[in-house]
Every structure is written in structure tokens, then in C-alpha cells.
Amino acid sequence: MDTNGLPGNVLDPNCPSRVIFQRIGDKWASLVIQVLGDGPVRFSELRKMVHVVTPKVLTQTLRALERDGLITRTVHAQVPPRVDYELTPMGESLLQPLTLLRQWAESHVPTILEARDTYDEAQDDLLLGSPN
């Protein structure tokens, strides 16, 4: 009963597509992929561009993306070390849907901020006892 004729259902917790869907939506993973969209970037550069992420978490994110075949990790044998991260073709194919989502987010910022204000005011009124 899925909506697009493909196997897989993100609503089924046993379906790998759900795991993958959630990896994409990961707080840092999606940002990293978008940064890598412009070409290979080394670890320390990534840290600066996707600020503020701690090295531990960035490493975890990168390892997970590498494991899933979305990025490659290239170690250059030099001192100090240089490690480049780069999108694989599959990683690049993710760029477009991710960009659409980012554009959606950016274009709806004002509306959402407004909705929050309205909501928060209503909550305040409830707490204070609204003047009804």
C-alpha cells in the first residue's frame, strides 16, 4: 500500500528504508552532505563550515556516511595528516532532494517564526489566566 510503487515503507520499523530515512535526516549528516556538495573537504574544514560540531560527533557522522557508501574518506600520508571527505555518486544523488528540503526550510522561516510567537503567546495567556 505504499504511495510510489517501490518496495519499502518508512513507517515499518523493520524496514531498512526507515533506518536510512532517519540517517539522512540526522542532525549533522544532512549538513555534511550539503557542504560536500561543492567538492572534497578535509576534516578540519568541515568542522569550521558545519559549526558548531564537536570532533567526536563529526567523526561518528562521517563514519556512518562512509559506511553507507555516501562519502569516501581519503587519507593522504603526510604530516600533519590530511584526510579528505568526498561525496560518492550516490551521495551526490542525495544532494538534490536535500537541497529542495533546505530551500523549503529557508523560504518558510518567517512564517514558522511567526507561528511560534503566536503559539507561545497563547501558552502564556493560559498560564497567566487569560482575560476572557
Next chain:
Amino acid sequence: MDTNGLPGNVLDPNCPSRVIFQRIGDKWASLVIQVLGDGPVRFSELRKMVHVVTPKVLTQTLRALERDGLITRTVHAQVPPRVDYELTPMGESLLQPLTLLRQWAESHVPTILEARDTYDEAQDDLLLGSPN
């Protein structure tokens, strides 16, 4: 200049678009929105459809989505209570980019699972001392 002519930059932690981008990518929020794509759904139905989510976390998710103006919460005064959640027009506008992402995930499941196997085997070899 950013890549789409809009203000906002998801890479800037001070930019609200980043917060919003990450709310969309939230583990449960994106699933809830896709479920609501077919029309209003009540709390207990949501729990069943997006299984397995605990009531506390589902409530948190729904409140956050409501606050951001992506869904509405309608309480019907009856016993036992009935509460319907429904997408707002803005919530509906998110459906399409989200669907693209889901389709991407579903169509890349086999490739990603394969990449994982390859990666994990390579890791095992490292640990065991590869037969070289």
C-alpha cells in the same frame, strides 16, 4: 551569495533556518507529517501507524509541529476524548520535498545495505588481522 537567492543559511547555527531544517529532519516529525498526508488522524491512530513511538515522544513531536504551524490539533468535546491532528497548508507544502526524500531512501536501500556489508567486512578483517 547562497545557492538559491533566499536569505538564510542552514550552516549558520544562529540562523533559524538551521533549527527548522533540523526539526524537519527529526526522527519522528517527518514520519508524522507523511502519515498526516492522507488526512486527519487521531492520536491513538498515529501511535499505531508510526509504530513504535511512545506516547510521551509522540506528544512532544506533535506539540512541536503544532507550535511551528505545520499541523493543527482539534479537540472534540466527547467522552472518551477525540483529538484529531491535521496538516496545515504549510504542512502540506512540506509533503512533496519529504516524499522525494523518502523515495530516494526507499530506492537506495539495496545499495546502502550492500555498502554496509562491504564496510563491515573490511572492519572485521582489520580487527582479525587480514590474511595478506
Next chain:
DNA sequence: GCTATCAGTATCAAATAGATACCTTCGTGT
């Protein structure tokens, strides 16, 4: 031999998610 660079680990504290039990209201069954 002191210092800096880079790509990370290690360690510990804080925030978040999850499991489980419980609450409220009222109609129905006994």
C-alpha cells in the same frame, strides 16, 4: 627540545529518548 599542525580518541557530564505506570472523564455492564 619546544612548539605548532591535523585528525582524530578518551573521558566525563548533560541532555534526550524510551519504558512503564498512572490519571481523568464518563458510558456501559453487572
Next chain:
DNA sequence: ACACGAAGGTATCTATTTGATACTGATAGC
């Protein structure tokens, strides 16, 4: 009259994740 069940949550406690901070190891330059 009394308990029960339904729906939509909350309260409480624990487990997992995240994050802050300090540190490592190799080497080149001073």
C-alpha cells in the same frame, strides 16, 4: 453502587546519545 474500558495524554525513572574538554602521535620548523 462498583468496576471497567476507552482515549489522550502525564509522571517518573532509566538508558542511550550528545556534547565539552582534554589529550595523543607523528613530524617539521625554530
